[in-house]
Amino acid sequence: MPEAATGAAAELPAEARERHAALAEQVEEHRTLYYAKSSPVVTDAEFDRLLRSLEALEDEYPALRTPDSPTQKVAGDYETDLAKVEHRERMLSLDNAFDEEELAAWAERVARDAGTPDFHFLCELKIDGLAVNLTYEKGRLVRAATRGDGRVGEDITPNVRTIRDIPERLSGDRIPELVEIRGEVFFPMDQFQQLNERRVAAGEQPYANPRNSASGSLRQKDPKVTATLPLHMVVHGIGARVGFDIDCLSHAYELLSEWGLPTARHNKVVDSLEGVRAFIAHYGENRHSMEHEIDGVVVKLDEIPLQGRLGSTARAPRWAIAWKYPPEEVNTKLVNIRVGVGRTGRVTPYAQVEPVQVAGSEVEFATLHNQDVVKAKGVLIGDTVVLRKAGDVIPEILGPVAELRDGTEQPFEMPAECPECGTPLKAMKEGDVDLRCPNARSCPAQLRERLFYLASRKSLDIENFGYVAAAALTKPLEPAEPPLKDESGLFSLTAEQLLPIRAYVLDQDSGLPKRDPKTGEDKIVSVFANQQGELKKNAAAMLVNIEAAKNSPLARILTGLSIRHVGPVAAEALARQFRSVDRIRAASEEELAATEGVGAIIAASLKQWFAEEWHEEILRAWAEAGVRLEDEGAGEDEGPRPLEGLTVVVTGTLENHTRDGAKEALQSLGAKVTGSVSKKTSFVVVGENPGSKYDKAMQLKVPVLDEGGFAVLLQEGPDAAREAAVPQEA
Ligand code: IVH
Numbered sequence: 001m002p003e004a005a006t007g008a009a010a011e012l013p014a015e016a017r018e019r020h021a022a023l024a025e026q027v028e029e030h031r032t033l034y035y036a037k038s039s040p041v042v043t044d045a046e047f048d049r050l051l052r053s054l055e056a057l058e059d060e061y062p063a064l065r066t067p068d069s070p071t072q073k074v075a076g077d078y079e080t081d082l083a084k085v086e087h088r089e090r091m092l093s094l095d096n097a098f099d100e101e102e103l104a105a106w107a108e109r110v111a112r113d114a115g116t117p118d119f120h121f122l123c124e125l126k127i128d129g130l131a132v133n134l135t136y137e138k139g140r141l142v143r144a145a146t147r148g149d150g151r152v153g154e155d156i157t158p159n160v161r162t163i164r165d166i167p168e169r170l171s172g173d174r175i176p177e178l179v180e181i182r183g184e185v186f187f188p189m190d191q192f193q194q195l196n197e198r199r200v201a202a203g204e205q206p207y208a209n210p211r212n213s214a215s216g217s218l219r220q221k222d223p224k225v226t227a228t229l230p231l232h233m234v235v236h237g238i239g240a241r242v243g244f245d246i247d248c249l250s251h252a253y254e255l256l257s258e259w260g261l262p263t264a265r266h267n268k269v270v271d272s273l274e275g276v277r278a279f280i281a282h283y284g285e286n287r288h289s290m291e292h293e294i295d296g297v298v299v300k301l302d303e304i305p306l307q308g309r310l311g312s313t314a315r316a317p318r319w320a321i322a323w324k325y326p327p328e329e330v331n332t333k334l335v336n337i338r339v340g341v342g343r344t345g346r347v348t349p350y351a352q353v354e355p356v357q358v359a360g361s362e363v364e365f366a367t368l369h370n371q372d373v374v375k376a377k378g379v380l381i382g383d384t385v386v387l388r389k390a391g392d393v394i395p396e397i398l399g400p401v402a403e404l405r406d407g408t409e410q411p412f413e414m415p416a417e418c419p420e421c422g423t424p425l426k427a428m429k430e431g432d433v434d435l436r437c438p439n440a441r442s443c444p445a446q447l448r449e450r451l452f453y454l455a456s457r458k459s460l461d462i463e464n465f466g467y468v469a470a471a472a473l474t475k476p477l478e479p480a481e482p483p484l485k486d487e488s489g490l491f492s493l494t495a496e497q498l499l500p501i502r503a504y505v506l507d508q509d510s511g512l513p514k515r516d517p518k519t520g521e522d523k524i525v526s527v528f529a530n531q532q533g534e535l536k537k538n539a540a541a542m543l544v545n546i547e548a549a550k551n552s553p554l555a556r557i558l559t560g561l562s563i564r565h566v567g568p569v570a571a572e573a574l575a576r577q578f579r580s581v582d583r584i585r586a587a588s589e590e591e592l593a594a595t596e597g598v599g600a601i602i603a604a605s606l607k608q609w610f611a612e613e614w615h616e617e618i619l620r621a622w623a624e625a626g627v628r629l630e631d632e633g634a635g636e637d638e639g640p641r642p643l644e645g646l647t648v649v650v651t652g653t654l655e656n657h658t659r660d661g662a663k664e665a666l667q668s669l670g671a672k673v674t675g676s677v678s679k680k681t682s683f684v685v686v687g688e689n690p691g692s693k694y695d696k697a698m699q700l701k702v703p704v705l706d707e708g709g710f711a712v713l714l715q716e717g718p719d720a721a722r723e724a725a726v727p728q729e730a
Contacts, residue, residue, distance in 0.1 A: 012061050020064045023054045027070040035146075038215040039208070039403050041384070044128075044295065045327035048096065072314050074150030082146075082154035082219065087133050088180055088240035091147045093315050094126075094298060094322040103299075106321045107273045113318070114306045122250050123268045123279040126296035126322050127234055129186030130215040132160065136179050139170040139259075146218070159218050160185075162227035170259035180239030181261060186292040187214040191230050196399055197376035205402040206378035208386045209329065210293055232291075235263045236298070248302045266290075269302055280323055287325060288390045296324040328390050331401060332356045334383045337368065337412040340511040341420050341445035343453060343562060345436040346428065349374055349412065350510040351385070351397050355517070359389040365510040366395040371414040372433045378402075380409035394509070420445040420475070441614050442485050444475035445511055450487065452508075454560035458568050460549040461556070464542035472503035472527035486614060487561075488621035491550055493543065495535050498528035554579065554631040561618075563609045565602045573597030574606075576667065580630030581619060585610050596672065641670030642717045649677050651694060652687030654707055665714055677702060683721060685710045701728055 030047050034040040040047070051071065058065040065071065074093045097103040111117070131147040144160035145153035160166060163185065187195070187210045195213055196206035207213040217229045235256055238249070246252040250269050257263040268279055280297050287294050301307050301319040310318040333354040339347050349368040356363055366387060368374045379385055383400040390396075417424055418437035421444060425435040437443050448470045455465035473484045473493075483489060483497040504513040505523040513522035528539035558571035558581075566574070577595045578584045584592070584606065592603035609615055623629055648671050650662045657665065662685065663673045677684055677696040684697035685705045697704050703725035705713060713721035 012063055016057060016061050016064070020054070020057055020061075020069075023050060023057065024070050026050055027054060031070070033403070035215075037403075038212045038219065039401070040212070041331070041401050041404050043327060043329050043331050043386070045329075046331070048324070067314070074147065074315055081221065082156065084148070084152050085143060085145045085155045086152050087145065087148075087150070088135070088178075091131065091133055091150045091153070091182060091239065092312055092317055093150070094320055095313075095316045096296075096322045096324050098324055103276070103321065103323060104273065106299075107276070110301055110310065110319065113310050114301065114303075115309065116306070119306055120248075120250075120269050120271050120302040121273075121276050122248075122300045122302040123270060123276055124236055124264055124298045124300065125234075125266050125283060125290070125294045126298045126324075127184040127186055127236070128211045128293035128295045129184040129234075130211070130218055132156070132183060132185050132218070132233070133239060134160065134166065134181040134183070136170055136176075136181065138177060139175040141166070141168050154219070156218050158223040159220060159226040162223050163231045163233060165231075165233045165262040167260040170261070172258045172260070174244075174255065175259065176241055176244035178240065178242040179244050180241065181235055181256065182237035182239055183233050183235040183262070185214050185218055185231055185233045186210065187217060188230055188232065188291045189293060190291065192398070193376060195229070196378055200376060200378040206399045208399045208401050209388075210398075233262050234292075235261050246304055249300060249304060249307075250302050252304075284325055288393065294325070295327075296322050298322050326359065328359045329386055329388045329398070330356045330358045331384050332363075332387050334379055334381060334385045334397070334400075337374065337379075337381055338510075338512050339415060339419050341418060341437050341443060341449075342511070343446060343449035344564070345438065345440055345443065345446050347414075347418065347425055347435045347437060348510075349414065350512055351379070351387075352512060352515075353385070353387060353397075355515070356387065358387060358395070359391060361389070363387060363389055363395045364514060365507050365512060366397050367510070368397065370433045370435075371412075374412050380405070380411055382409040418443055418445070444482065447484065447486060448474045448506075449511065450562040451484070451490070453562060454487070454490075459556055459560040460552050462542065462545045462549050464538045464545055467508045468503070468505055468525070468527055469539075469542060471506045472501045476501040476503050476527075477524065487618045491546060491622055491625035491627055493546060495540070495543065498539055498543075499533065499535065501528055502526050550625070550627045552628075554581070554629070557581075557627065557629060558584075561609070561615075564605045566605065570598060570602050575631055579633065582630070643713070644670035646671040646682040646718060647680055648673050648683045648685060648713075649675065649681055649693060649697075650685045650687075652690035654685070654687035654710070656707060657710075662710070669714065682718065683713060683725075685713075686726075698728060704728070 027050055030040060030042055030050070034047070054069070055071050058069065058071060074091065097106055110119070133145050133147065133153060134141060135143040141161070143155065144157045145155055147153050161168065189210055192210040192213060199206050207216060214231060217226055217231055220226045235253070238246070238252055250267065253263045253267065266283070270276055270279065276299050283294065283297060299321050301310065307317065307319040312318060334351055335354055336352045337349050338352055339349050341347055349371065351366045351368055353364060353366065368377070377397060377399055379397060379400045384404045385400050386398040388396050388398050414435065415425070418439065421437065421439050421442070423437050423439040423443065426438050428434040428436045437446065440446055451473065452467050452470040454460055455462040455470065474482050476482055480500045480502070483493060502524055505525055506512060507514050515521065516523040528536055530536050553575065555568065555571040555575035558566060558574055559568050573595060574584055578587060589603045589607050592598055592606055593600045619629065643666060648666050650659060650673065654662055666673050674681070677693050677700065679700055681697070681702045683703050683705050684693060686694050687707065694704065703722055705721060705725055709721055709724040709726070712724040
């Protein structure tokens with residue numbers, strides 16, 4: 001042993017030794033679960049943290065870094081039923097870079113040790129699957145094995161032969177005497193849920209995530225079972241080879257691909273760290289558009305002779321490094337499954353989990369869609385579950401960590417009654433699994449969701465009227481009475497009604513109460529009154545803003561009524577055509593349907609809405625409170641419509657008009673504005689950087705107006721505008 005190490009050993013405190021032993025045992029235990037059982041109980045990120053702690057401890061006390069330490073071994077040497085096979089060349093693991101600094105330090109070392117400035121980085125995706133080694137002799141697949149401990153793996157030849165991506169025989173030129181092909185087998189993300197569904201139905205335990213399913217599938221005793229699974233492979237390396245000379249890994253991949261092997265489509269050779277960073281950034285943003293999970297990027301020195309010069313440690317090559325993206329999967333406890341009720345009464349089960357940080361935000365709820373999805377995922381209340389939050393995507397429960405069950409877990413049962421108002425639930429449609437609360441008028445949940453929508457930007461845009469206010473107005477804690485039993489009272493709310501209200505703080509997506517982190521109970525607040533018992537500033541502002549909303553344009557009022565299928569766009573079309581609620585009500589279904597931008601479905605829905613007496617009550621109450629249910633000029637004769645019958649397309653950036661402004665100006669004069677140019681288009685108005693619509697107009701010989709020509713159209717009409725159009729070749 002070198003002197004320095006012996007010296008360090010002499011000072012090695014007992015606690016450090018004990019801590020090392022404990023950490024090493026944990027690491028080994030998790031590795032066994034991961035590699036031998038395909039069923040880890042911690043996430044990859046948690047495991048990485050453990051391993052890092054062990055490494056840090058060994059950095060401090062190098063004597064602890066013995067050859068049998070888990071930091072010095074390629075993991076995977078575990079007893080299984082499968083036969084052992086020795087790899088001709090070792091299968092190594094990878095060192096990780098978790099930040100910019102570590103990446104830059106690696107690149108610097110590479111540049112230094114390569115001994116030449118003439119080298120390239122090969123960037124690849126790091127696929128979260130199962131590493132395999134394929135041995136081809138004279139172009140024939142003779143053996144497939146898992147990585148194992150890097151020297152000896154498990155024989156999975158019959159199983160691998162069932163994977164369609166993997167050729168039994170290589171075809172093409174320059175087939176070598178022998179070659180080991182390394183790669184990753186994965187289970188496609190989008191088919192994972194179905195797999196679990198089938199497993200649960202067959203009484204088997206569901207997998208926690210797609211990686212485990214790949215590994216479990218490949219190590220099936222019966223290859224016939226493997227054959228039924230949609231496994232794929234991506235090649236990411238070459239091991240031993242005879243009669244196969246290569247200069248660069250990237251060139252080798254090209255050849256491999258010609259032989260019929262599934263090489264990666266996303267690889268990229270770059271000549272600087274800048275290029276590496278760009279690759280990392282690009283796939284960081286697009287990591288979810290892949291058919292497999294990726295947990296990072298692998299950067300390799302492309303030149304094979306230089307790889308040899310850099311060599312490897314016991315565990316990993318020095319010529320490659322793995323950049324890990326921030327983890328998007330965490331394990332957490334499924335505390336409960338509760339059902340939320342949406343704006344249309346749809347009832348949705350939600351997982352309420354022990355709050356966790358994942359992908360940059362705290363998650364407490366994850367939708368489970370409906371009772372069938374809960375069953376398909378195989379999760380039980382009380383399970384440890386794998387929760388995934390992919391970037392901006394809504395959080396999702398992947399599956400349970402079934403190994404951690406202790407028998408106290410309970411299956412979820414869909415309630416028969418609305419959890420908010422007690423009304424018996426109904427199927428949305430005949431034979432549908434989705435359930436709905438039929439009490440549309442006064443189910444506090446549905447009313448809360450409608451009010452929240454009505455106050456949102458899309459509709460009346462009432463500032464200071466958020467989700468908590470909507471909840472408090474519809475379902476305050478007793479003994480306060482709810483100020484609103486439907487929308488009628490909204491515009492006559494008073495401060496006196498608001499002051500006594502306390503309510504639960506609800507999660508905006510699920511509608512379920514958030515937990516108070518201090519007490520663990522559902523969180524309650526005084527919503528509108530401060531500690532002195534006076535109206536809070538924002539509550540007073542809310543009342544002022546409600547008052548102001550009485551003068552909103554008709555389209556916004558219509559949107560706020562939550563009439564099925566009538567969103568902001570349809571509401572705009574209705575307002576433009578009819579200009580008042582009274583005229584919409586009076587219109588026949590045919591007239592409504594004939595309106596540009598309305599159509600039969602919306603027309604029918606409007607008729608149904610007006611037929612409901614309580615809806616009319618809302619309108620009466622609003623009118624009484626001073627809400628203007630019509631637009632300026634309604635009932636008067638319409639203004640002149642000199643552009644009636646014209647169809648206009650606006651493209652590019654105009655100097656004096658915004659896109660919407662130009663559109664409104666045209667529509668107010670009777671023109672129809674559309675998005676695509678055809679022979680029927682009357683004019684195309686073009687600003688700066690117009691793009692392909694301009695070319696299309698020229699091609700179809702549709703008159704093109706620049707900003708000057710557009711002004712002529714608005715002021716003098718179509719004939720003058722045709723004169724002012726951009727000249728076109730005859
Ligand atoms: S190269 C000698 N490239 O990640 C270099 N590995 O954490 C060995 N992996 O054991 C690996 N995608 O199973 C390489 N594009 C890629 C990879 C990749 C996934 C796996 C591989 C390796 C593990 C290390």
